[in-house]
Amino acid sequence: MIPARNGCRDVHLLVFGGMKTAPAEAGLARLHERCRVCGAANLVPYLDLGVTPLANSYLTRQQLPETEPAAELALQICAACGLSQLTRVVDRDLMFRNYLYVSSTTRTFRDHCAELAATAMSVAGAAAGDWALDIASNDGLLLSCFRDLGMRVFGVDPARNLAAEATVRGIPTVPEYWSRTVAQAATDAHGRPRVVTATNVLAHVDDLHEFTDAVKIALAPRGVLVVEVPYLLDFIKQNEFDTVYHEHLSYFGVQPLSELMRRHGLALFDVERFPEIHGGTIRVFVSRSESAPARTCGISPISSHGCDRKTAASGPTGRAPRATR
Structure with a gap:
C-alpha cells in the first residue's frame, strides 16, 4: 500500500x-x-x-x-x-479551447523557460532577428524569453483565451491546433523558424504524425526542434499515477520519440533530463536527418536507463498498489 x-x-x-x-x-x-x-x-x-x-x-x-x-x-x-x-x-x-493552466504561474517554470530559450538558441546557432516558433505557446512565457534575447517570435495555441492574452502582451499567437495547414501559413507569413519549441504539448497530441510532419514543413534547413515531455521512467519509478489525466494521451521514453522523428526524416541528436520539472521531464533536440549535428552526449546515459516495455507493463517499481485516503 x-x-x-x-x-x-x-x-x-x-x-x-x-x-x-x-x-x-x-x-x-x-x-x-x-x-x-x-x-x-x-x-x-x-x-x-x-x-x-x-x-x-x-x-x-x-x-x-x-x-x-x-x-x-x-x-x-x-x-x-x-x-x-x-x-x-x-x-x-x-x-x-478554454484552458485554465497558465505557464507563467510558477517561478520554477519561469526560470526553466529562460534557460531553455538560451540553450535552444545556442544549440541552433540562432541569432537576434531569427524566428522562434513555440507550439502550444500558452500565455507566451517561453516566447517572451526568446524575445528578450532578440529573436522574433510567433506562437500557436488552440486556447482562445490564452492566445488572446499573449497577443495583447505583444506575442503574436494564432488560436489554432498545430497542423500542416497552420505550419504552411506560418512559414508563408514569417519564413522558416530557426528554433521550434514544443514543451508539454506532444503528450497531448492524438495524431503525432500530422504534428511531426507539420514541424518538418516549418523548420528551417538547419533549424532545431526542442521538445519537452514528462519522462516515462520517472513516472514509473516515482509511482506518479496522479499525473495521469485525459489531456496526457502519451507517456514517452526516448526510443518511441526517436522512432517518431525517424519516420518523418528527422533525427533526435541529444537528450537532457530535468527531474524537478513536472515530476521528471526529458528535453530532446531534433533536426533534419541530413543536418543533424554530432552533439549526442545525452542520449546514451538516458537511453541506457530507459524504460523498456516489460518494465512499464510491470507498473511503477514493479508493485501493484492500492491507494486510499
Missing part, C-alpha cells in the same frame, strides 16, 4: 490482465486501439484509474446541478515500440 497523493481515492494498479474498466460516457471519448507512433495493435493495459472527470475543466456555478463529464482513464503500452498511451481519446475541444 502507498499513501494517496493529491486526494486520490481508490486507485488500482492492475498488471497485464484482469483490468476492470467502465465504458466512456457516450460521445465524450473514443476507444484508442492502435499505437500512435508505430501503428501496432498489440497494446497491453497496465493501469486503470476508473471513470474520472476531465482535469482543468471546472464547473461553473450554473453547471453544478448537471452531470460532470467523465471518461475512462487507463493506460496501455505498445508491445512493439514501447509508447505508453491512454485507452480513450477525449474530444480535444473540450479540453483545450
Whole structure:
C-alpha cells in the first residue's frame, strides 16, 4: 500500500490482465486501439484509474446541478515500440479551447523557460532577428524569453483565451491546433523558424504524425526542434499515477520519440533530463536527418536507463498498489 497523493481515492494498479474498466460516457471519448507512433495493435493495459472527470475543466456555478463529464482513464503500452498511451481519446475541444493552466504561474517554470530559450538558441546557432516558433505557446512565457534575447517570435495555441492574452502582451499567437495547414501559413507569413519549441504539448497530441510532419514543413534547413515531455521512467519509478489525466494521451521514453522523428526524416541528436520539472521531464533536440549535428552526449546515459516495455507493463517499481485516503 502507498499513501494517496493529491486526494486520490481508490486507485488500482492492475498488471497485464484482469483490468476492470467502465465504458466512456457516450460521445465524450473514443476507444484508442492502435499505437500512435508505430501503428501496432498489440497494446497491453497496465493501469486503470476508473471513470474520472476531465482535469482543468471546472464547473461553473450554473453547471453544478448537471452531470460532470467523465471518461475512462487507463493506460496501455505498445508491445512493439514501447509508447505508453491512454485507452480513450477525449474530444480535444473540450479540453483545450478554454484552458485554465497558465505557464507563467510558477517561478520554477519561469526560470526553466529562460534557460531553455538560451540553450535552444545556442544549440541552433540562432541569432537576434531569427524566428522562434513555440507550439502550444500558452500565455507566451517561453516566447517572451526568446524575445528578450532578440529573436522574433510567433506562437500557436488552440486556447482562445490564452492566445488572446499573449497577443495583447505583444506575442503574436494564432488560436489554432498545430497542423500542416497552420505550419504552411506560418512559414508563408514569417519564413522558416530557426528554433521550434514544443514543451508539454506532444503528450497531448492524438495524431503525432500530422504534428511531426507539420514541424518538418516549418523548420528551417538547419533549424532545431526542442521538445519537452514528462519522462516515462520517472513516472514509473516515482509511482506518479496522479499525473495521469485525459489531456496526457502519451507517456514517452526516448526510443518511441526517436522512432517518431525517424519516420518523418528527422533525427533526435541529444537528450537532457530535468527531474524537478513536472515530476521528471526529458528535453530532446531534433533536426533534419541530413543536418543533424554530432552533439549526442545525452542520449546514451538516458537511453541506457530507459524504460523498456516489460518494465512499464510491470507498473511503477514493479508493485501493484492500492491507494486510499
